[in-house]
Amino acid sequence: MNELGITLNRYLWQQHQQLKQPSELSMLFGQMGFAAKILSREISRAALVGLLGLVGEKNATGDAQKKLDVFGNETVIAAFSQTGLVAAIASEELDEVQFIDCGNEAQYILCIDPLDGSSNTDTGSPVGTIFGIYRRNSRGNCATEEDALRQGTELVAAGYVLYGTSTVLVYTCGNGVNGFTLDPNLGEFLLSHANIRAPEEGKVYSANLSYYREWHPHTQKFVDHLSDRQTLRYTGALVADVHRSLLEGGIYFYPPTDKHEEGKLRLLYECAPLAFVVEQAGGSASTGKQRILDIQAQSIHQRSPLVIGSHRTVALYETFLKTGSSG
Ligand code: AHG
Ligand code: MN
Ligand code: MN
Numbered sequence: 001m002n003e004l005g006i007t008l009n010r011y012l013w014q015q016h017q018q019l020k021q022p023s024e025l026s027m028l029f030g031q032m033g034f035a036a037k038i039l040s041r042e043i044s045r046a047a048l049v050g051l052l053g054l055v056g057e058k059n060a061t062g063d064a065q066k067k068l069d070v071f072g073n074e075t076v077i078a079a080f081s082q083t084g085l086v087a088a089i090a091s092e093e094l095d096e097v098q099f100i101d102c103g104n105e106a107q108y109i110l111c112i113d114p115l116d117g118s119s120n121t122d123t124g125s126p127v128g129t130i131f132g133i134y135r136r137n138s139r140g141n142c143a144t145e146e147d148a149l150r151q152g153t154e155l156v157a158a159g160y161v162l163y164g165t166s167t168v169l170v171y172t173c174g175n176g177v178n179g180f181t182l183d184p185n186l187g188e189f190l191l192s193h194a195n196i197r198a199p200e201e202g203k204v205y206s207a208n209l210s211y212y213r214e215w216h217p218h219t220q221k222f223v224d225h226l227s228d229r230q231t232l233r234y235t236g237a238l239v240a241d242v243h244r245s246l247l248e249g250g251i252y253f254y255p256p257t258d259k260h261e262e263g264k265l266r267l268l269y270e271c272a273p274l275a276f277v278v279e280q281a282g283g284s285a286s287t288g289k290q291r292i293l294d295i296q297a298q299s300i301h302q303r304s305p306l307v308i309g310s311h312r313t314v315a316l317y318e319t320f321l322k323t324g325s326s327g
Contacts, residue, residue: 005190008033008169008180021173024085025157028108028133032159033169033180033189035079036129039072039115040167040182043127052122060095061266061301068121069093072114072129086110087136087143090300092269097300102142108156109134109147111269111300116160117237126164128239132273133157148300152272152293159277160239170196170243172280177246193247198283201312202249206234206241214257219288222320226313238265242274242308246281251309253317255288263287263305268297271306284314288321 006014012026046052046068055065073093080086080100087106089098092113100106115121116128132155136147159171167182169189179193205226212220230250235241241252256263265271275285275292285292285308295304307317319327 005183005188005192008189008191011178011180011191015173019175024108025133025173027083028080028085028110028157029159029171031079031083032076032129032131032161032171035076036161036167036169036189037182037187038075038079039129039161040163040184042071042075043068043121043163046121059093061092061303063118065093066115066118066121068127069115069118076110076112076114076129076131080110088145088147090148090268092266092301097143097145097148099143106143107136109136109143109150111148111150111273113266113269116239116270117235120236126162126235126237126240128163128237128243129161130239130270130273131159132269132276145300148268149297150268150272151296152267152275155272155276155293158273160243160274162239162243164240164243168192168243170246170277172277174276174280177277177281196246196281198246198278198281198310199249200282200310202245202251202310203230204233204244204248204250205230205313206232206245206250206252207254208234211255211257215255216321218321218324219253219255219317221324222317225316225320225326238270238274242278245309246278246283249310251307251313251317253288253305253307255305255307260303262303264303265306267292267295267302267304268300271304271308272297274308278308282311283309284311285309286314286318288318 015021086100090111111132113130157173162168170179177196180189181192287305
């Protein structure tokens with residue numbers, strides 16, 4: 001028999017039919033897939049079309065913007081604006097919430113890191129996109145900034161795209177996690193990782209060890225403990241390191257440092273969406289002291305410490321942070 005793969009669009013249609021997943025969510029994921037195809041194409045040929053290097057500006061959180069950061073931001077805004085379903089977008093590359101559509105149809109709020117790991121763009125290393133989707137709370141015709149200041153437990157959908165050796169889109173609507181790999185010749189995302197489950201433990205940890213001296217002494221002890229038992233991989237792209245932890249087990253952590261007393265990563269468009277995905281796959285995500293999804297955002301570029309991945313290793317991190325030992 002001729003076995004055809006399941007396309008993302010077909011899968012989304014099935015989810016709508018069988019699980020009554022709102023058709024609006026299917027449309028939003030479809031548009032994320034569309035934007036991801038454009039980004040995948042442009043990232044892979046960036047050196048040929050003048051898309052490498054810096055723009056010469058800094059973004060809202062003080063990072064030097066890459067040309068691909070700007071391209072990624074414009075692409076995702078254009079793709080989601082086409083749907084008429086998005087009221088507002090909070091993006092790493094926008095100083096403030098951007099209001100997109102008003103009215104009855106525009107019931108969703110998008111929080112997005114268009115290009116994660118953008119320091120990797122010029123060296124052929126992996127990058128990603130991270131997105132979280134909320135329903136808007138406000139009753140008026142148009143959304144307000146408060147509609148984007150949310151607690152992760154309110155996420156209705158989240159996911160990421162990894163642009164690595166292949167382009168993979170992973171998402172959840174709160175009933176498991178599935179991954180789709182882009183066949184670049186067909187131009188289709190095909191189901192490749194059905195019902196992803198995160199191993200309870202792994203053999204790999206990911207963190208930027210050059211900050212070791214700046215970390216809390218208990219975090220240092222945790223790393224000393226792990227380095228005797230596990231090996232280290234750090235790509236410089238959160239999406240790539242979290243994806244590996246999801247498939248093979250392991251953790252990623254970015255604790256507070258001298259420069260970033262609250263940690264470097266941003267709650268709304270990095271930590272919370274990935275926390276939702278990883279929890280849905282049976283893993284955990286924490287600040288070290290508190291579940292990421294329980295944090296109420298106070299500002300759109302708010303930062304948070306993050307430890308994410310295999311459930312038991314995240315729990316061990318929390319124990320070390322509290323006691324300075326494995327307990
Ligand atoms: P972004 O490119 O979206 O600003 O995110 C970069 C993040 C994350 O992807 C990565 O793990 C981390 O910052 C790298 O930071 P360090 O260079 O400080 O390790
Ligand atoms: Mn990022
Ligand atoms: Mn980014």
